[in-house]
Amino acid sequence: MSDDNVNAASAAKAEELKAEANALFSAKHYAEAIEKYTAAIEANPKVAVYYSNRSACYIKTEAYGYAIADANRAIEVDSTYTKGYYRRAIANMALTKFKDSLRDFRIVVKRAPADKDAKAKMIECEKIVRRVEFEKAIEHNETIRSVADTLDVEAVTVEDSYDGPRMNEETKTIDKEFLDQMIARLKDQKKIHKKYMFRIIMAVRNIMLESPSLIDIDIPENSKLTVCGDTHGQYYDLLHIFELNGYPSATHTYLFNGDFVDRGSFSLEVVLTLFAFKWLYPNSLYLARGNHETDNMNKIYGFEGEVKAKFSETMFKLFSETFNALPLAHVIKHKILVVHGGLFSKDDVTLDDIRNIDRLSQRQPGTEGLMCELLWSDPQPENGRGPSKRGVGTQFGPDVTKRFLEHNGLDMLIRSHEVKENGYVIEHDGKCVTVFSAPNYCDSVGNKGALINITSDMKLDYRTFDAVPHPDVRPMQYASQFGGMLGV
Structure with missing residues (x-):
């Protein structure tokens, strides 16, 4: 007409x-x-x-x-x-x-x-x-140094009145007992001491600074790897994942595929728990950067406000510097690529191209290029590419996925980044899987969460779960003025 x-x-x-x-x-x-x-x-x-x-x-x-x-x-x-x-x-x-x-x-x-x-x-x-x-x-003032370089953690005093778990002051590390007590304390909406917070974040930052942008993961015989998608500050659902599926251990590795923070109002508890597991079991838990582990998103969707409300601006800046060091992708047994968002606006991108991304210098992903697209892109059902529904990244079809996988000798792409009614979706002729691990997203969508268990012989088992109750704190509690408009 x-x-x-x-x-x-x-x-x-x-x-x-x-x-x-x-x-x-x-x-x-x-x-x-x-x-x-x-x-x-x-x-x-x-x-x-x-x-x-x-x-x-x-x-x-x-x-x-x-x-x-x-x-x-x-x-x-x-x-x-x-x-x-x-x-x-x-x-x-x-x-x-x-x-x-x-x-x-x-x-x-x-x-x-x-x-x-x-x-x-x-x-x-x-x-x-x-x-x-x-x-x-x-940013351009060369005299400005990072928080990590200027922070004197050991000068911070733990007061006698502090009644939470304490680290061993000889080794200055955590053990399983500390981690268990920390999880119980966070579950009760209590804090651990800021000195221990700083130590955990600094330890993980140091691990990440030594990691490449793309990490290869093996699954030894009689072991399994669990891939989880977005958890978005839903701490009680994160704990439910571990209760249902087992905790990280020498024979059970986890890969959390970005978007640990924002929207949910227990983001600090989520990321702190994941960081603590990473420090305690560095080879049994992997963390990938999502589009929400970025400064601008944290300004809008709540994580910055939450950390400042619960601790301080210095604490947030240290988290930000650590997010900048998070790897961008993982390859499981040379066959499955795992990224938060998706593929690229051009063909012929190789795993070495991803491996060689200088994420430490780039810091924030920007609005174009490989790093941006890894964090922001989405699959589409039609062949070819299309403009992003999000306004950032690209949309890629089954043919794009097929060419990329064949070009790099891969079997499958696992990504996250999108809420799904049943927690996961298999598309692109079975070659592209979306997994999302925040059930009843923002307390309103009603979706299930999902995870993927992968055995050493590369068999995939999809497991779904429902949301569990949490304290009466609304999503986006710490978000900017725009939080209510941008909630689901």
């Missing part, structure tokens, strides 16, 4: 579809709502609100690239439609495109000066932009 030729019947049908879509959106059935808004747009493509409402659905499903495209279309259809600018501002903020977001928030506030919500978000955005610019300015 021509944009200029919408008859009354089509316009009426479009309004009916919009009403159905609105009801689905209110019920949090976002995929179905997107279908209805799309049908409304097909019936009458000249109504800005249809695009804006579909943009809101895409924001809720983290498809921020699509959300921006729809907001742009709403503005093209009606440049006076203020909500289009608001949707675009929210989606750009989710992608940490702070200046673009601020530009739109200023338009919204100018047009709707009585809108307190928009004004509060604009002010928050202004603060973030100023802070980011300040951080970039001091």
Whole structure:
């Protein structure tokens, strides 16, 4: 139908579809709502609100690239439609495109000066932009050293009043008893001493600094490897994984495939527990960087605010420096590549190309290149490549996966990065598996979590599990002003 030729019947049908879509959106059935808004747009493509409402659905499903495209279309259809600018501002903020977001928030506030919500978000955005610019300015100051280099951990005093687990002061290391007591204490929403926190983080940072960007993992006979996807600050579900599937040991290795933090409000407990296991059993637990182990995401989605609330800015900076050192990929027995996001916008990328990424100098992944795509890309059902629904990275089809695997002598790709109803999905002719380990994501999605157990003879066993109760702390508790808008 021509944009200029919408008859009354089509316009009426479009309004009916919009009403159905609105009801689905209110019920949090976002995929179905997107279908209805799309049908409304097909019936009458000249109504800005249809695009804006579909943009809101895409924001809720983290498809921020699509959300921006729809907001742009709403503005093209009606440049006076203020909500289009608001949707675009929210989606750009989710992608940490702070200046673009601020530009739109200023338009919204100018047009709707009585809108307190928009004004509060604009002010928050202004603060973030100023802070980011300040951080970039001091980045080039050669006299600024890392927190790890300037922190004198041993000068920190453990007070007599501290009633938590204590490290052996002769060896300055942890043992299984300390780890068990730490887990029990964190489960009770208590802290361990900041001196021990610093030691654990510093120890893991040192391990990671010695690790390549791509790590080879073997599975000895009579052993198994468990691959877990996103855990997103859901500490009690992390503990449930260990209770269901066993704890790391000499014969049971774990690989946690990124996104340990953000969204869930027990992110510090999750990452601290994983770090402690890594220090105690360095060859029985592996950690990969996800797109949420990055500064800009932590500013928005809660981890920075959580660490500052529970400890200090110094503690967060030390976590940040450690995240910068996390490996980007793992290869299991030379046959299965495991990365957080996915594949690349070009063919002929080799494992050596991944291995040679200078992640320590690059630090943050940026918005293009191999490091970015490893953390951000997603599979698509169609052959070829497409623009990312997220607005960062790329989407890659079955043919892209097949060529990459054949080029590198691999059998399969395992990745995470996306919530799945049953915790995992097998696609691309069985060659691409998504595993997601945060059940009932953000306390609202209702999905199962999943993990993959792999034996020494490379047999894969998929295990799903439900969420368990946790203390009454809402997701995104420590997030910025935008947290509520960016929750699922």
